[in-house]
Amino acid sequence: MSFTLAQDLSFALTLADAADQVTTSRFRVTDLDVQTKADDSEVTDADLATERRLRELVAEERPDDTVYGEEYGGERQPGRQWIIDPIDGTGNYFRGVPVWATLIALVVDGEPVVGVVSAPLLARRWWAAQGSGAFGVFADGETERLQVSAVDRLSDGFVNIGSLDQWDLVDQRAEAIALLDASHRHRMFGDFLPYMLVADGSVDVVAEPDLKPYDMAALVPIITEAGGRFTSTAGVPGIWEGAALATNGRVHDEALSVLNPR
Template sequence: MTSPDSPTPWNAPFDGDLTDDLALALRLADEADRVSMQRFDAPDLDIETKADATYVTEADLATERAIRALLEAERPGDGVFGEEFGSSGDAVRQWIIDPIDGTSNYLKGIPMWATLIALVVDGVPRVGVVSQPALARRWWGATGLGAWTTTPAGEERRISVSDVSSLDGASVSFQSIAQWDEAGRSDALLRLSRAVWRDRGYGDAWPYMLLAEGRLEFVAEFDVKEYDIAAHVPIILEAGGRFTDIEGVESVASRSSLATNGVLHDDFLALLQGASS
C-alpha cells in the first residue's frame, strides 16, 4: 500500500541516474562526520532542552548547518528538511537530514549515534546514507545502485537482508517498552516477543542497519519523524527488505515505522494488528 502523498510505489524503478546524488550524499556525510566528531565526548558540550523536552547540542546545530551549506552550494534548487532548522525550498527533490540521530547518546559520550541523510524525489526516498563515525561505520544505498557498508577496517561490501522465513526464527528490535506502551501497543510487543526467537531494544538507527546486513528480521518504532527514518528506506529496500509504517502503508510521515527482511513483512503486520485489535 502506498501513501496518498506518494502514489509511486517505493520499489518502482527510478527514471534517471542517482549516481551523482549518492556521491553528494556521501560527501555530505564526510562533512557531517568532521563537524560532529569535533565535539563528541567534550566535557564542555553545550546542551539545551527544546520545547518538546528533547535535547539539542551545539553539535546538532553545527552539523546541520554544515550539511545545509554544502547543499546550498551543490544543489541550490533542491529543498531541505532538517530536524533542527525545519524545511525550505522545493519539496519535489528534498533532502531530509537528521544531523545527530541519538542525541541522548551523543551528549553522554555513548558512540551509538548517527547522521542520517536522505534524498526524497516526488515523495519516494531514493538515496540514503547512515553514518556512525564514532564507530567508524557507514551504510548507504540508492534506487538501482544497491546497499553498501564500510567495515571498521575501511572495506566496502554490498549487503542484503536475511532469508529467515519463519517468525520463530526471527530476531527483532524495538526502540523501548515505554514507546510501545505510550502508543497503546504494549500487547502487540508482548505478543511479538512470544512469537519470535529473540528480541532486543538496540535503539535509533543501528538496528535498521543490522536488518539491512541480514542480522535482524524486524525493526519497528512509534513517534518517529521523517528525518528519523527516511535515510533507512533506500538502504533497506536495496538490501532486499521492505519498509512501511505499522499499518503497512509506504510513508515516512505517519509517525510509525516497520522494517523487515521482506519475506516476513506480512506475517509481522498480521501479528501486530491482531495483537492490537
C-alpha cells in the same frame, strides 16, 4: 540542472564526510552545550552546527533543492528534498556513548531514493541509491554489499522494538510484546543501528511506533536495496505515517498481522 542518482549519492557521501568532521570534533568535549527542546528531547551545539553545515553545502551544490532537517525544520515538499538528522542518537552523543550517526536522504516527490547513514565513532557507514544496491563500510575498512537475511518465519527471527515507552504513547504495548513473544530472540535498542542490522542480515524485524520523517528517510533506500521491506506499523509504505516496520521482507506480513490483530 538535473542530476543522476549516482551523482546525488556521491554528493550525499560528501555531506556525510562534512558531518563527520563536525560531529567528531565535538564528541566528548567538556564544553558541549546541551539544551532541552519543547518535546523534552535534547539538542547539542553539535547537532545545530552539523545541520547548518549540511544546509550550507546543499545551498551551494543543489540550490534548487529544499531541505527538511530535525533542528531547523521544514516540511514535506514536492520535487527534490534533502532530509537530514544531524545526530540520530543525541542522547548517546552527549553522554559519550559512541552509538550515534548522521542520517542523510534525498527524497523525490516524497519517496526516499538516496540514503546515507554515517557512524564515525563505530567506523561504519551504510549507503544506497534506488536501483543500485546497498553497501556498507565496516570497521576493517572493507566495502560489502548488503543483503537481508533469509529467515522466513517470525518464530525463527531476531526482533527489535526500540523502547516500550514509545509503544505506550500509541497504546500498543500489548502488540509490541506480542511481537517479541512471536520471535526467536529480541533486543530493545533504538535509533539507526537496528535498521542497519536488518540491511546486513543480522536482525530480521525492527518496529517503532513514534518516529519523524528525518528518523526514517535515510534508512529506506538502504533496507529496500538490500532486499528488505519498509512500511509503517500499519503497513503503509513510506516515511510519512509516523511509524516504521522494517524487515527482511519474508516475515513482513507476519509481523504486520501481530501488530494489527484486529
